[in-house]
Amino acid sequence: MIFSDRTALILKLLGVSALAGYPLVGSEFYIELVAKVLILAIFAMSLDLLVGFGGLVSLGHAAFFGIAAYTVALISPEYDPANLWLVLPASVLAAGLAALAIGLLVLRTKGIYFIMVTLAFTQMAFYLFHDTALGGGSDGIYLNFRPEPRVGEWMPFDLAEGHQLYYFILAALVAVYVLLGFVLRSPFGRVLVGIKSNEHRMRSMGYSTFHYKLGAFVLAGALAGLAGFLYAVLFGFVTPELLSWHESGHVLMMVILGGMGSPIGAMLGAGSMVALEEGFSLLTKHWQLLMGLVILAVVLFLPGGLIALPARLRGLFARGDHHD
Amino acid sequence: MDIFSFLVQTLNAVQYGLLLFLVASGLTLVFGIMGIINLAHGSFYMAGAYLAFGLTSATGNLLWAIVLGVPLAMAIGAALEALLFVHLYKRDHLEQVLLTYGLILIFEELRSILVGDDVHGVPMPDFLAGSIPLDDTLSYPVYRLAISVVCVGLAIGLYFLIQRTRLGMMIRAGSHDRDMVQSLGINIKLIYRVVFALGVVMAALGGMLAAPISSVAPNMGGQVLILSFVVVVVGGIGSVWGALIGALLIGFADTFGKVILPDFAGVMVYLVMAAVLLWRPEGLLGKG
């Protein structure tokens, strides 16, 4: 360890400051794009809690993202802005409750079953919004006005203004990062990691592993819901495709690309994934072919993801040094 | 529903279920024996349909297309196993999911580059092209009945292959304890290659057989993939009989769901799956 914890903290603060300073230099489109990356980073971190720490590979995480997005679109009045302090908790709660209901069922299964059952449940949720008039059917639904953070007559900030929304999203990202830090250092987090490495042992030690996993599943679902809420507020348009299993696969890919088991890795994965897609789509119309090849390469040659890259490179250099 | 309609719908359900079985059986084999979760299974179904289209155009007959297409699919399967999947046996399910997810993107783009984005149809062989009249309005296509017969034949063949042959014995042993089988001097690598190729052939064959009564179109594998998953989960991973029972159950749920509860047709098969899992989390015939 070269740097002390204090230096690391300073560096983290620098990172946040860079993101905070971005709206001062970036153009409108890129501010929105970075805001989207920040939202995806929250989404990826929430999935990482399941995959990277709990060992639960879910292919249905987009369901909670989508359910929260639909919740805010559906409960907001058509011609007036809703109150942020009502719709935000309501959306997160809806996603959390859905995670509780689905978690009770899917956590009865393990391994391949778990992967496929989460996939099937996200399909069910998809059809719920796609096939019924509930949320505008297959064409999707608009959120016409961004919610207002009104407390009585007082409005501390205004999300209708792009920069303020950006900072609100950035604040949410930092809050989720800090929250996850607390959770993972808590006894709950340690048990979760213990379950990942050896569930049998944890159970014989007297832990009710099912309830720990359910807790993690609900928390991850609620945080994915926060991301979905922010997405709906940012873009103002919600569609059933937000719940599709392709979106679930997409966010899983972000987690792996960045390197699982690390919230910073999840953020890195979200950023690089978007950057790669943007870059490739400029090159060729068959850019998904390149995307597929990148996925193959990451799985085969970079198992630890991007955050493991420096360590691996250093490993190579260290061997080189040895010969001197 | 009168008794006549009921019987015809039952026929529809069985016929649909058997076709689902054909595709899902390959998936359950690869799952159960090799422990590999393969999201690209639907792409192999699509590849089969496009092979049927290309080869039928070239040879003029679907039967020739199948005769040529099956070895071709087997070769593709063996090559993919040797190049990619061989690296996955020691990896966890997560990496398998991702790698095969990447393959879906690659296959779909290759399809677009090689054959374009048009919708195609494949003519069925003349001697199977007729229909049998059931009453004054409704007939049943001979080809659909023929597919059902082929699927039943394949199910029996697969059962014999796994339960009654030497190769099947090695496959079964390999799924229990890879290292022990290897120490007995059996070439486990070759067995895995054969099993994987067999799985690809089953999916591709499903695509080829379905091509004349379906359409050959972009993204046709996605729908089939999800349904195959449901079938395998319901039946129990690795069990060929389970896949058959699961496929028939899903065939019935889908067919009668559409007729009796049309508003829930979209979620019917998933509801059935959820119910089965509540009752038996490891599937109907799963080992738990």
Added chain:
Amino acid sequence: MEKTINRLTGLLAGAALLGLVTPAAHAADTLKVGLMLPATGTYAKLGNAITNGFKLYVDENGGKIGGVAVEYAVVDDESDPAKATENANKLVKRDEVDVLVGTVHSGVAMAMAKVARGTKTLMIVPNAGADELTGPLCAPNIFRTSFTNWQPSYAMGPVLLDKGVKKVVTLTWKYSAGLQAIEGFKESFTAGGGEIVKELTLPFPNTEFQPYLTEIASLKPDAVFVFFAGGGAVKLAKDYAAAGLKDSIPLYGSGFLTDGTLDAMGGAGEGLQTTLHYADGLDNAKDKAFRAGYQKAYGMAPDVYAVQGYDAAQLLAAGLSAVSGKVDDRKGMIAAMEAAQIDSPRGTFSMSAAHNPVQDIYLREGKGSANPVVSVAAKALADPARGCRMK
């Protein structure tokens, strides 16, 4: 903690990179067209035809629309609504296009319309038929050169009544386009005294039709009316014929059933009658010239999608010519586009108050791989544009 630093460096580098890419400014005397169409996925072929049609008009006019040189910015929308808002923003906010042209998928078009309304960008829809776009969501800056889902189907009602059809079963995918199309048919058919015996729907994109065919056979209606497109349309026509229903209970549909799908249907599409705003064998000079030009430029025959793309360019030309090429005169352009009479290969059409074509709908019949016109099913049909406040 070294790890953390490396991670942070990555983050910072990523952020810096994003900042470096700045929009290229474009000269004021060009028209910057943002083409947001599917280049990959299920609708790739349709996106390609629309692009070809649009560019054909531009190339015929020396690379200009209404005397103004055209510059393109292109985005593949993948027919993915989840990415649609960002993709539309890419064209509007990053590339600063003057006009947004797109797209095929209705959900994606809805997201585009949201962006266009928010930024007051001129938008032309060259396909997506969602009734809402020129209904409750109509806006001064949003035009459409294609159709509403309601239009082609509405025209079929009287056709069937004339044939003496009294009882009809409808069948479609349970998604907005299908449901709106069935609504259109139902409206004119029941108004004329017809009866809808049963409305069957199946989940999109499921194509296991057999249970429905059995049900149709037991209901024994006079005819069946459907809305399907692409691969699903092919499978339905084949299954319908194989179940022996084609001769006893005639099948009718909105024109997308047989557009670009007849070859794949084999013989099953022969004789199928459908209604659409375009047909083969139209007797007008514009269509003949268009077809010859398209064939020459791209080596294939054009379809209805190509026509819609071509007309999107024509509509723009009408607007720009009226303001003598002043791209900034948005008000003048919109007024001219509203008043335009478009000399389309489909026949002349005008714009309704809600900015949707008021056009002839043709009855066509599948013959070989073409859909030759049988008659005009509805003359100058306008969408009712329910919920539009511009009327």
